[in-house]
Amino acid sequence: MFAAAFLVVMVVPVASASVQSELAFHRGVVAFGEDRLDEAKQQFEKVVAEDAEDTTALSYLGLIAQKQDDPKAALDYFDRALAIDPDDAETQLDRGIALMGLGRIDEAQQAFARSSELAPDNARAKLFSGIAAYRSGDHEGAKPHFVRAAELDPELVDESRYYTGLSETVLGNFDAASASFAAAAEQSPLTPLALSATNFQQQLVAAALDERPWRFQMTGGMEYDSNPLILGESVSWLPDPDGRVDGRGVIRMRGDYAILAGDWGSVTAGYDGYYSFHLHDTEVNLQTQNPWISGGYELGLFRLGLRYDFSYTFIDTSESFRMLNRVTPSVSMHQGDWGVSYLYYQYYAADFYNDPSNSDIYELSGDSNLVGLNQFFFFPDPPFSYVRIGVAGEWLRTDGTEWSSDGIQALAGAGYDFDYEIAFSWLYRFDYRDYQNPSDLSDPDFPRTRKDYRHSLTLALSKTINHHWEVSLSAALTWNESNVKFYQYDRQVGGGYVTYHF
Structure with missing residues (x-):
C-alpha cells in the first residue's frame, strides 16, 4: 500500500x-x-x-x-x-x-x-x-x-x-x-x-554607357499651346494678344560623340534636331538642325569651356527661315560635392529669311551679347537634388528698329529625385527688356519706347522605365507685361513625351 x-x-x-x-x-x-x-x-x-x-x-x-x-x-x-x-x-x-x-x-x-x-x-x-x-x-x-x-x-x-x-x-x-x-x-x-x-x-x-564614346536619344510627344509663337523655340515673333489654341507633334533628336577625353579635359561634337507638326497652323511647322562642338580644359578647381553651335531652321517644313551662329566661352568652378559656379559669355549672330511682315522695321536679323552667372547647390540626400540661381544681362541689336533691346534676367529653380526613378524640377525666370526705339505698334499720337516684364515658370516630371525608356510631362507658363498693349499676352504650353535612349 x-x-x-x-x-x-x-x-x-x-x-x-x-x-x-x-x-x-x-x-x-x-x-x-x-x-x-x-x-x-x-x-x-x-x-x-x-x-x-x-x-x-x-x-x-x-x-x-x-x-x-x-x-x-x-x-x-x-x-x-x-x-x-x-x-x-x-x-x-x-x-x-x-x-x-x-x-x-x-x-x-x-x-x-x-x-x-x-x-x-x-x-x-x-x-x-x-x-x-x-x-x-x-x-x-x-x-x-x-x-x-x-x-x-x-x-x-x-x-x-x-x-x-x-x-x-x-x-x-x-x-x-x-x-x-x-x-x-x-x-x-x-x-x-x-x-x-x-x-x-x-x-x-x-x-x-559611360565607357561608350557616344550617346543618342530620340523624343516624341504631343504639345498643347494656348498662344503659339511663330518660331516656337527661343525667339519671339509677333504674338497674338487674343491667343489662338493649337496642338503639335514634336520630335527631338540629340546625340554627341567624345572625340577626345582625359584627365586634362574633353572635346565633344554633337547634334540637336527639332521638328514640329502643327495641327492647325501648319505654315509654321519647324525643322531645326543644330550641329555643335564643345571643348573643356581642367585647371584645378576650374574648367575652361568653349562651345560653338551652328543652327539652321526651316519653316513650313522646307522654306529657309533662320541661320544662327553661336559661340559660348565659359568658366566653371567646382566647390567639392556641394556646388558649382558657372560664368559664361555668349555671342550669336542670326540671319532671318522670308520675313512674313515684309517690313524693315520688323527685321530680326542681328547679333546678341549675353553675360551670365549660374550657381548650383547639390544635395546628397533625397528628395532634394539641386537648387539653382542665376542672373544674366543681354544686349540685342537687330536690323529692324522694333527689336533692339537691353535686358536683365534672373532665375531660380530646383530639382527633386523621388522613389521609383521619378524626378521633378521647376524653373522660374524673370526678364526685363528695355527696347531702344519707339515701337511701331504703340499709339501713333503717343509713341512709346517699349518695356517688357516677362514671368515664366517651367515644370517637368519624368519617370525612368529602364535604361532605354523614359516618359515625361512638362508645362511652361508665360506672362508678358508690356507698356505697348499689343505685346501683352499670356501663353501656356503643356506636353507629354516618350524618350528612347540608345
Whole structure:
C-alpha cells in the first residue's frame, strides 16, 4: 500500500511537468511564427530546462538568436543540438549561416557541405553554399550552386539570379550580370531584393554607357499651346494678344560623340534636331538642325569651356527661315560635392529669311551679347537634388528698329529625385527688356519706347522605365507685361513625351 502511494506521488509530478513542457513548446512555436521573439525564447527555454536534449527547442533558440542578430549565441545553440543529433541536415545548414554571420566562411562552407551530404536535394543548402563560395572569393565556383538551388526550388529563383548577378559582376561578365539582375527583378519588382537588383542593373548599364564614346536619344510627344509663337523655340515673333489654341507633334533628336577625353579635359561634337507638326497652323511647322562642338580644359578647381553651335531652321517644313551662329566661352568652378559656379559669355549672330511682315522695321536679323552667372547647390540626400540661381544681362541689336533691346534676367529653380526613378524640377525666370526705339505698334499720337516684364515658370516630371525608356510631362507658363498693349499676352504650353535612349 505504501509502495503504491509512493509510486503515485512520483509519477504525477513527472506527468504534469511533461504536459507543461509540451504546452510551452507549442506556445513557443506560435510566438516564433508571429515574430514575438522574446516570448518565444522564454517558452523554449522552459522546454530546454525540462529536457536539455530537446534538439528542436535548441534549434528554435538558435533561430531566435539569429533573428536578433546574435550569431554567436545562435552557434552555441546549434552546436548543442548537433552534439545530440549530428545528422540533422537543417541544423547543419543553420549552423553554417551562423558561422557565416561570424565571418568564419571556411567553417560555414564545411557545414553547408555536410548539410548537402545529409540532404542532397536541400535547395537552401545549395543557395547558401553558393553565397559562402561568393564571400570566400570563389565567384566562378559559386555559380553552379545558384543554378542548382533554382532548379530544386522555384521560390529561390530570384535570390539565385541575384547572387549570380553579383558573381558575374565581380568576374567582369557585365552583360550576363545585367541579365541576371533583370531576371531577379522581373517577378516581384517592388520587393527589397528586386529593387536592389534593379539598382545594380542600372549601375552596370550606366557604367557601360559611360565607357561608350557616344550617346543618342530620340523624343516624341504631343504639345498643347494656348498662344503659339511663330518660331516656337527661343525667339519671339509677333504674338497674338487674343491667343489662338493649337496642338503639335514634336520630335527631338540629340546625340554627341567624345572625340577626345582625359584627365586634362574633353572635346565633344554633337547634334540637336527639332521638328514640329502643327495641327492647325501648319505654315509654321519647324525643322531645326543644330550641329555643335564643345571643348573643356581642367585647371584645378576650374574648367575652361568653349562651345560653338551652328543652327539652321526651316519653316513650313522646307522654306529657309533662320541661320544662327553661336559661340559660348565659359568658366566653371567646382566647390567639392556641394556646388558649382558657372560664368559664361555668349555671342550669336542670326540671319532671318522670308520675313512674313515684309517690313524693315520688323527685321530680326542681328547679333546678341549675353553675360551670365549660374550657381548650383547639390544635395546628397533625397528628395532634394539641386537648387539653382542665376542672373544674366543681354544686349540685342537687330536690323529692324522694333527689336533692339537691353535686358536683365534672373532665375531660380530646383530639382527633386523621388522613389521609383521619378524626378521633378521647376524653373522660374524673370526678364526685363528695355527696347531702344519707339515701337511701331504703340499709339501713333503717343509713341512709346517699349518695356517688357516677362514671368515664366517651367515644370517637368519624368519617370525612368529602364535604361532605354523614359516618359515625361512638362508645362511652361508665360506672362508678358508690356507698356505697348499689343505685346501683352499670356501663353501656356503643356506636353507629354516618350524618350528612347540608345
